Amino acid sequence: MRRVMTAFMAFFLLSLPNAVLADGFAEKLRAGTFVLHTENDKFGGGTDEFYTNGVQATWVSPVLESWEDADVHASIEMLAGSLPLINDERKHSISFGIGHTIFTPVDTQTTEPQPDDRPYAGWLYGTLGLHAKNSKRLDVFELTLGIVGPSALGEQVQNDYHRLIGVDEANGWEHQLHDEPGLMLTWERNWRLFPDKDPARTGGWGFDATPHFGATVGNVKTYVNAGGEVRFGYNLPADFGTSFIGPADGVNAPIDGLEDSRPGFHVFGGLEGKAVARDIFLDGNTWRDSPSVAKRPFVGDAYFGLSVRPSSHFAVTYTQVVRSKEFYGQTHPHVFGSLSLSFNF
Template identity: 40%
Template structure:
């Protein structure tokens, strides 16, 4: 869950028209663009308890709050972005994907918690994963040409006690009446972290299926570099349902998922829903949640270089609202891992 320190900022951004609908402030943002491609707010909660009984381990819990811009003319001068975002983008031009038919920007922040299996032990559990809390801010740039999408994200944050992982997990477990984890004194040391991610996606069939029953498929490939994580990955997603959205996937775990990519037609009128099946394979060179601190001695485990995910879920949309529920199964991430990780995710999204 989000820490109490972040919650006031999240609420302020959520209700601030100067951040989300800068057309009212600048008076220059085209109303047609806002009408056809409105900004959106997404909130996602991940928890391994959604994966089944006795699953409070591994990637234990996470939450992310995301703001999505309308489609933009560019990243530095478009009046649909607030002045602060335009100033920031002027210093991050190397991350911009270039000139495309459509483009937008996302801003997100959230937290992830990672814990070993045994919550009762206070000593260092050498053969299980470290205790890790991660607090992150993400800046994302999406650019679309037809059924092709490029997405680039820069994540900045902190691992260690300053990420407030222990405090947040204790608060959540107190509310739920669950047992607390006793080994947080062994968590990783404070360390600033970053991750630069780039993915490319393609969607089939090219004409879409927005009018009725249909299917589509989205392939992806890319990678990331940073002391938070370094890997190369590839995979895909298949969807079947009623009035499929004109986007690049429904999996909340994908960088361009959660209805964050530019759309050509906006959302369908009335009810729409679909099922989705997603997969991803990664060649992992570094994962701080398994390898431990970069510049200091800390707890670590022998990670496996090849990791795969498969997920499935359902998405339902009505008017400005979208709900998605998904479940993920992951291969073992390190030698000696007792169980294969299973966790669930719930996302709620609203256009403005």
């Protein structure tokens, strides 16, 4: 089973770029925005528990004048044309991503089951997204496919890294969630307020706000989310705020590419709330008995950070996140940090 799931993931991830490589589109893969994320609760939290580590790489294409000019396969053209959220006069981009996240209980030294704490779980996934944007609004429609369970290699990633840095290994991975293919569909709408006084285009000091609202449906996670971010700084970027690991990544890609990106820096703070109907990492496997806990239906994040762009081609962003309790019996909120590097070409 593990070999089958791993082969499926490899086929999916390798097939994503092939869907858009026809007739010279490979040249466009050398442009666009590349975003590299790493998130860990050692950053600012000093712990090794709950959502303990995540990595994700996302590529957002340059603006495509039309799906036909981009030679995107007919299936993607048909999908784009059938979605009223993105089939309009705005500029369009596509995105591909690959990521991996790890979840553990508080006590990682015991080998005994811990029915009152978050289960061990790994999540390996790939994403395919369609973006529609102008200076005021961004819609992202995204498909996520992946695997939860031993085939996601959470145990190997965590313990190999712990051995490398001389830290105690986690001993309870025998009780992780079982293998299960994962599928999620995500839509998220982002706004940029105060576009008539857009400091990203005029330069100098300024502030803006980037609220958002969305929904995700799938066997891995099902939720409705809403939130917003306020930014203040010098030469604010013409994008839609801070990007995190998870669905609808890539909102920090410039609207018009390099022409909207210039050296600068800004500080930011934001809030996000979720109404959660399903979370496999708390509820357990969908079709099999597995470790689980009673999740809380409402979860909130508060975050703040700093972003620095020494050139139009590169930005580094650090975000500190405080997440409210996610399940009943959790004794304290969770703190983790997010570091992202963005490359514009």
